[in-house]
Amino acid sequence: MSYNKPIPSRGTHTKPFWEGAKAGKLMLPRCTDCNRIHWYPRHICPFCHSTNLEWVEGSGRGTIHTFAVQHLAFGPWAEEAPYVTAYIDLQEGDRMVTVLRGVDPEKPQDIKIGAPVAVEFEQADDDTFIPFWRVVEDLEE
Amino acid sequence: MPGQLYKSAAIVGAAEANEIGFLKTPVTSLQLHIEAIKNLSEQTGVPIAKIDGVFSTGWSTELCEHLGITPKYIDTTAVGGCSFEMHVHHAMAAIHAGIIDIALISHGENGHSANKLGRGGANYAAGAGNKSPAFEMSMAYGIAGAPAGYAHAMVRHMHRYGTTREDYAHIAKVSRDWATLNPRAAMYSKEKHPFGGPITVEQVEESRLIAWPLTILHCCMVTDHGGAVFVVSPKVAAGLKTKPVWIAGAGESMGHGNMLEMEDFTATSARRSAEAAYTMAGMGPTDMEMALVYDSFTITAAITVEMLGLTPLGEGHTLWKDGHAAPGGKFPINTNGGGLSFNHSGMYGMPLLIEAYRQLSGTAEDGINGDPGKQTNARTCVVNGTGGSLSTTSTLVLMADE
Numbered sequence: 001m002s003y004n005k006p007i008p009s010r011g012t013h014t015k016p017f018w019e020g021a022k023a024g025k026l027m028l029p030r031c032t033d034c035n036r037i038h039w040y041p042r043h044i045c046p047f048c049h050s051t052n053l054e055w056v057e058g059s060g061r062g063t064i065h066t067f068a069v070q071h072l073a074f075g076p077w078a079e080e081a082p083y084v085t086a087y088i089d090l091q092e093g094d095r096m097v098t099v100l101r102g103v104d105p106e107k108p109q110d111i112k113i114g115a116p117v118a119v120e121f122e123q124a125d126d127d128t129f130i131p132f133w134r135v136v137e138d139l140e141e
Numbered sequence: 142m143p144g145q146l147y148k149s150a151a152i153v154g155a156a157e158a159n160e161i162g163f164l165k166t167p168v169t170s171l172q173l174h175i176e177a178i179k180n181l182s183e184q185t186g187v188p189i190a191k192i193d194g195v196f197s198t199g200w201s202t203e204l205c206e207h208l209g210i211t212p213k214y215i216d217t218t219a220v221g222g223c224s225f226e227m228h229v230h231h232a233m234a235a236i237h238a239g240i241i242d243i244a245l246i247s248h249g250e251n252g253h254s255a256n257k258l259g260r261g262g263a264n265y266a267a268g269a270g271n272k273s274p275a276f277e278m279s280m281a282y283g284i285a286g287a288p289a290g291y292a293h294a295m296v297r298h299m300h301r302y303g304t305t306r307e308d309y310a311h312i313a314k315v316s317r318d319w320a321t322l323n324p325r326a327a328m329y330s331k332e333k334h335p336f337g338g339p340i341t342v343e344q345v346e347e348s349r350l351i352a353w354p355l356t357i358l359h360c361c362m363v364t365d366h367g368g369a370v371f372v373v374s375p376k377v378a379a380g381l382k383t384k385p386v387w388i389a390g391a392g393e394s395m396g397h398g399n400m401l402e403m404e405d406f407t408a409t410s411a412r413r414s415a416e417a418a419y420t421m422a423g424m425g426p427t428d429m430e431m432a433l434v435y436d437s438f439t440i441t442a443a444i445t446v447e448m449l450g451l452t453p454l455g456e457g458h459t460l461w462k463d464g465h466a467a468p469g470g471k472f473p474i475n476t477n478g479g480g481l482s483f484n485h486s487g488m489y490g491m492p493l494l495i496e497a498y499r500q501l502s503g504t505a506e507d508g509i510n511g512d513p514g515k516q517t518n519a520r521t522c523v524v525n526g527t528g529g530s531l532s533t534t535s536t537l538v539l540m541a542d543e
Contacts, residue, residue: 008277012169012258040278040401043175046209049189051179066300066406068292069353070283077283082353085284087293087401097279097401108353113300130281 003124004076014041016055021129026058026119028092039094060119062088062133064112065095069105082106088117088133101134111135149237150244152229154185158249167254169272174204174249187243194241196228197248202533203273204247206398211410213394213417214241215533275399287437288360290400290530292352295440297406299354302455306354309439310345311462313358313481316436318467320478322515324508327364328482359439361480361489368491370498384502389424389521390538392417400530407455411448411525411534418523419450422538426450429538430519431472431500433493435527436479445525446474449536473517476500477510490526490535497524501541 010018020027028037031045032052044051067086070077077083082105088096101120103111118136121129158168158176174197182189194214195201201217214235218227225246232244251258258272284290298304317340320326328337345358378385394410394417397403419425426449434449436442443457451472452460460466466474477483477496484492499505506516524537 005283006280008281009272011272011274011277012167012172014274014277040274040399042207042274043172044179044189044208046207049179049182049208066293066297068289068296068355069350070289071350071352072286072288073283074285077285080283082350083283085282085289085293087406095401097282097284099282105353113297124281 003122005124006075006077007124007128008130011041013043017041018128020055020057021121021131022127024121024129026060026131027055028058028090029053030056037090037092037094039090039096058119059091061091062096062117062119064100064115064117064135065089066113067100067108067111069108084108084111086117086133096131096133098131098133101132103135146233146237150233154181154187156180156184163253164251167257168251169254169258170199170249170251171203171207171273172249173251174199174247175207177249178204178208178245178247181245192243192245194232194235194244196225196232196244196246198224199249200398202395202398202529203275205395206275206402211395211413212241213392213413214244215393215395275401279399279401284400287530288352288355291438291440292355293400294403294406294444294531295354295359295438298440298444298455301407304443304455304458306356306359307342307346308458308462309359309443310342311458312436312439312442312466313345314340314342315461315464315467316475316479316481316483319473319476319515320482322468322512323478323483323510324512325510326478326483327362328478355438355440358481361437361485362482364484364486366484366486366492368495370491370494384504385542386498386501387540387542388537389540390418390420390422391536392419392421393533393535395533397532398529400532403531406531407444409444409448409527409531409534411445411527411536414534414536415449415523415525418536418538422540424521424538426523428521429472429523430521431476431517432474432523432525433476433497433500434474434525435489435493436475436481437485437489437527439481441527441531442475442479444531445527445534448534449523449525451523468514473519476505476515476517488528490528493524493526494537497522497537497539501539503541 017027029041033050034048036047065087071082073081084100086100117133158173193212195212196216198219228246235241320328331338348356348358392414394413396410434445447457465472480489505511520541522539526535
């Protein structure tokens with residue numbers, strides 16, 4: 001079945017991220033002056049204001065920072081409601097947003113802040129593989 | 142004789158984006174902004190981190206967020222090509238007033254590239270639009286509308302402080318109590334609206350789920366509203382038939398634009414905007430006798446009163462739960478019924494100002510805008526507006542006339 005959810009419209013400086021996603025890699029922007037990872041991708045390091053930025057492969061691991069269960073959704077997502085959305089603290093620092101997998105939206109009390117998650121990619125079209133995060137047993141898995 | 146602002150500020154540098162003109166490789170407005178700002182910083186030696194006021198015709202919040210700065214003066218005056226000269230005027234006034242020292246006035250507009258990039262990338266109120274990297278990296282995930290985002294803050298607050306949804310339900314219940322004293326409130330009575338009139342904490346808890354843990358009665362309404370206020374000099378105020386309410390303090394700040402960048406989901410920049418307002422007023426939270434705070438959701442109000450210093454962190458909801466915020470309570474809050482039960486058209490800042498004026502001018506119980514029991518005896522009021530996704534805040538300290 002073809003992917004029917006909104007597909008991100010590409011900006012002008014995020015090509016390495018989407019190329020990485022296609023290859024199953026989570027690419028993250030890093031400042032070569034202060035060495036910090038930031039997310040979302042910038043034209044300038046938001047920490048030290050250097051414009052010397054590079055892309056590095058992330059571990060694809062993180063933990064749940066916070067979450068919610070979407071009961072009122074719009075467009076194609078409405079068909080999936082309820083579903084769990086979450087903010088993910090990346091192992092490398094900074095944070096991503098996702099639709100969380102491997103959880104029961106009817107049992108939000110069982111979803112734990114701090115639980116380990118791993119990234120996976122779903123093909124949306126020929127060139128777009130969208131990252132989603134899934135709750136996993138532990139970081140070593 | 143020169144005016145008061147004569148030579149009160151100077152332009153000290155000017156720079157442009159790396160490449161301008163008919164660019165072969167399309168660029169976004171955001172990129173043009175950032176390049177120009179970086180070049181200006183290098184030209185002048187002024188670090189970007191030292192900028193404390195940001196003026197642009199775009200969504201200035203997005204510019205600040207991209208730069209990772211949280212200035213104390215944010216201006217998005219956008220009235221066409223002359224906006225930038227107005228920005229200079231506004232910056233000059235802010236500098237003269239001692240609010241800021243370094244104002245950034247920035248422009249980025251991809252008039253040519255926009256043809257190739259399609260919609261978005263234009264420099265108007267939607268910021269960099271659908272070419273914004275924050276949007277690009279969050280649009281896939283089915284988070285649409287304010288409740289979808291704010292619910293994440295409530296979950297984090299519950300996790301951190303052990304609060305429960307029922308704690309916040311008291312905010313909705315008490316706000317409704319105020320609305321039943323306000324004939325102009327959308328939820329004044331059953332006669333006015335089928336869902337109007339008093340509600341219980343249980344009803345709030347059991348109402349329809351929108352974004353767990355938020356039920357619909359934890360959410361503000363979406364209504365129609367129009368309002369206006371005058372701000373004038375003391376000299377003009379003295380000659381008017383209406384009572385003045387004095388602005389003792391004002392402050393503004395921001396944390397982020399997109400919730401992706403919300404560092405602490407249990408806090409907003411109201412901590413900083415309130416500090417600025419209290420400092421200007423020479424007063425503090427203990428000098429306040431009532432509060433009007435943006436209640437887009439119950440959690441918004443709870444976090445805000447914590448940020449305003451009215452309760453310790455994690456205990457904001459107790460002002461409602463313990464009855465202090467309610468009609469007849471010792472610290473009235475949202476005496477019009479709030480965005481939850483009075484009116485919320487989308488941007489609720491103006492109703493806050495209007496109710497603050499009514500309370501502090503003694504006109505809150507005139508039979509039109511209030512029934513007996515709505516007028517408080519407060520002489521000071523802290524007002525806090527919140528914008529975006531718990532993103533931006535502005536705080537006022539207002540005082541009744543002598």
